Amino acid sequence: MNAVVIAVLIMIVLSLLRLNVVLALFIGALAGGLVAGMGYGEVIGVFTEGITGGAEIALSYALLGGFAALIAYSGITEVLVTFIIRTLKKEQSKKARIIAKVSIIAALLAISIMSQNLIPIHIAFIPILIPPLLSLMNELGFDRRLIAVVLTFGLTFPYVLFPIGFGQIFQNTIVSGFESAGTDIAFGQVAPALVLPASGFVVGLILALVYYRKQRIYETKTFGSANETEASMKTIAIALVAIAATFGVQILTDSMIFGALAGIMVFFLSFQFKWSRLDNELVDGIRVMAYIGIVMLAANGFAAVISETGHVGPLVDGIAETLSGQKVLIVGSMLLVGLIVTMGIGSSFATIPIIASIFIPMGMELELSIPAIIAIIGTAGALGDAGSPASDSTLGPTAGLSADGQHDHIWDTCVPTFIFLNIPVLIAGFLAGLIL
Template identity: 40%
Template sequence: MDILSNAVVVSVCVMAILCILRLNVLLSIIIAALCAGLLSPNLVQNYQNNQELQTKEQDSKNNTNRDNSHTQQDVKQQNILETITITGQILIDGMAGNLNVALSYILLGAIAIAIAQSNLMMFLVNAIAKSISNKKILLILSIGFFACFSQNLIPVHIAFIPILIPPLLGLMNKLKIDRRAVACALTFGLQAPYISFGVGYGLIFYTVMKDQINANGMSVDIQDIAGVMWIGGVAMIFGLLFAVLILYRKPRTYQNCETTNLETKKISFRRREMAVLLGICIAFAGQLLTNSLPLGAFAGLISMILLGGIKWNEIDSVMEGGLKMMAFIAFVMLVAAGYGEILRQGGEVQNLVLSLTNMAHTKFISASLMLAVGLLVTIGIGTSFGTVPIIATIYVPLSVTLGFSLEATILLIGIAGALGDAGSPASDSTLGPTSGLNADGQHDHIRDTCIPTFLVFNTSLLIVGLIGAMVL
């Protein structure tokens, strides 16, 4: 019963149910966050203790003597209004955790608009239409393949999807392709590369893992992580093939409209296309040199402006277009970060892990429970990058106690963090595919993106993660 009443479990279930009932994702996350705050008995006290600690630290810096009567006063009886107020404050403060991501999305959205205004994307669309226009499976797998580039080679992340996918919807409709298979292919391209390779977003993910594992008592480096996490990529390949070849292979009919009409036309490679292409390369190089995605994206935008890829009188429209394209996703990620902060300050994740560890009597059961907690947490906060710091604090000592090897520990933490990224209503790995596939209003975020990607990828990751933890 303690597990069923845990704030993490209840709030994630509330969010999932509201999303399935088609309440707006942003509103669903806010309601789930408020539920988590109300159900976390230690949230108010922990928040007040943190505030007092910060005040004491500030006072010591200012050499200020305070009356101890305030710090030693009895804890006020918590009431609903007080809890809601503090929960809201933590939600807002916690949103700062994804400011870097939100700024990245807006800038990358502007780059995507600049690409759309050139002929670069039409080169790709025409090539796809001519070479694989009558091959359903090859078309779906090619989309997943191109999506992989957005994580490692050209770091535009999900910003390419609203540009590439809508022009292809007419072709998909003609071939009666089930868009759920395409959603799985796009999610694969957004997630598998950062799990498998330590480049681009993968380097960020591996660095987070390395820092958190080292901070909790194990010594690892990037090479150790790269030598194990490719297993997660293999698991996702199995999930993708299952979705495309078996689960969503049957024809599905959609209505054609102006948005889905694919027009192939003769296009030329001009100075503008060259400038945009150079800007993309500079954005990639800038990210690698500065280890900052926003700075890399900013450098790419400025380069496009200076080289003529973006005309001076089009700068405002490009920035506004990027904002319109990515603003909703950026705000969902901000609110998800606030939700994660509520879970952290309430201490309910730790309580959930400790409750489950009491049930763990064998390595297999322990590994299963560890992966299940990672799945639950990531579905709630929508980011595997934010899940790793939450779970590593307990998972590393627990793995040592249970006798897991270094490789098994790395795999458990990495896959526990990655689980739920596919299938979470708040994840960019699901929000991105929906933004392109729903251009004509015929693709539902929950039923056609979240549920299919949850089934194929989380199942394969769970199975391979368990086998890997037992074997390594």
């Protein structure tokens, strides 16, 4: 019995049964550790030590949640949403609503893609942008599962295909994996080999757009408290400056924490709002997003236990020995292992070094081409990112879409993204491994 498989399966099954994700992660890690021969104390120690790796992202989520509440309190999003809703009601036409829906999807897709490459802020924009737009999405009848797929697509597709921003980090990690295995490849070889696997993301997005086109009804709830006064040009200007400060500081410092703090301080130092009221709004916003941060902490503990078991290598070796000479089954099995490992760890960037050290020697021994090995590693690393309960590429969309408590992390984010993104990418990556 392989500890990695046991841990991930238990975590996924318990999550699908609607057990709290944090509990599912801990129980899965405990089961995996025990199967690997680790004692209770050792599992708990490794899990606890691993939690510290997620402290930054957890605090980032909390502060960004507070900042999002201050943005809503300023009235800027209320003005925008009210204007769009009034325009739609004035038009009273199906065409106007379709144009509005297409425009929102296109804008969210563009912003999420740019967050990976052109302006590498990753998930920082989601808690700020999405919660205030929920009432507009409700008015237009959006199915939030579609928005989850759109956002996750934008957070994963760019780094697989485009060699800039986070894509440069991802693809350099693959190059480093080859160097560690004693094989030198050029950085420019990576992106072309990942074109076919990345096409799976595009196919999945198109399918999701068709499948989730029907209207879904949500109850309109307020995110943040209503301001005592209507938004003025001054308060709107303050909100815009705060948003610019948040993104600017994050890019300069490479820290979402300091970016969020910069935006929050703009509100307090503007002296246009009562500090006591700002403090209440900040705490309420932190409370809304803090749970996602807790999940990230537990996910890091789970990943630490998975790595400590040392069962990833034996899993791959066992498959290679059993399926020796059967290329179709070997490529499929390698991708399946990548899916399992990444679903558990929740990060493609953390998964690549683990699977590369095993897949590259194995691929060379099986006489697979360099492009095929790159495609398999890149696909295997990206697979779980789009469907894992522990991935920030799914936690980020949930953090925004669940601000009013009407979006479930597992069934409304992870299951749709797994079906519409992971499965097409798995198929595309499998084909790439065979024909390249």
